[in-house]
Amino acid sequence: MIVAVASGKGGTGKTTVSTSLALVAAEKGKVCFLDCDVEEPNAHIILKPRLSGQEAVRVRVPVIEQERCTLCGRCADVCAFHALVVLPQEVMVFSPMCHGCGGCWHLCPAGAIHPGWREIGQMEEGECGKIRFVHGRLKVGEAMSPPLIRAVKQRAQAGALNIVDAPPGTSCPVVAAVEGADFCLLVTEPTPFGLHDLELAWEMVSQLGIPCGVVVNRSDGRDEPVEEFCRTRNLPLLMRLPLDRDVARGYARGIPPIAVHPAWKGHFRELLHAISERAGLKCAKS
């Protein structure tokens, strides 16, 4: 089973929830934690895995053989991403804009383009207790995160609970992280910004046809707008974590909330149970 943990905005406590869920689930079974927030992976600060493997993740880019090029301009015409510019004396490649579709090297009439490689980041993996841990680290300044996210997700383990920590927001990297999940947890906070971005995230997940539920983090007892939103969308509100200074202090030092308040483990066990029931329903229907 794959459970994605997402949020419409950053700073809602997505990683707090995903790591605590993994720690509680690992008490009973096999867990694989996939940190797909590749621009700012930080789950390792809480889970503290012993990393044992590293692998470069690369994407295809065109390499121009200028001697064979006739400057016909066909490659620039077919590139939907404007990654190629035909100048009077050469073809220039803007690699960071290339999506590796292969159109240019397949259609170059002179056979002057060959596929090369460009590294976009690193994937690291290891163990933290019973949890298999994988995360991606996108190179600084790199914009092409979906291939790295997909590479991390390919490490999902059969027969395990695979927890995907998605990037915040609702853009392409988030879609790459959550697509294919059996269930998506949407973590929000009881603020107008939290509610606004929860709505965007819910729309995205709904378009992908993934069943989802909501977790309110830092609940201050004034969650009515989120409750109303969930009620009108028939969206289950699965857990509330209260605003708690000790938890915030612990988080700042890389300590998960269930270590600060062991009684909170019960909340996460119930959350896990609710997810299993809902994801199971979806699996049974499909």
Ligand code: SF4
């Ligand atoms: S399509 Fe091939 S021959 Fe034409 S400009 Fe591009 S690289 Fe040169």
Ligand code: SF4
């Ligand atoms: S591989 Fe595709 S995206 Fe990249 S430069 Fe060629 S046509 Fe453009």
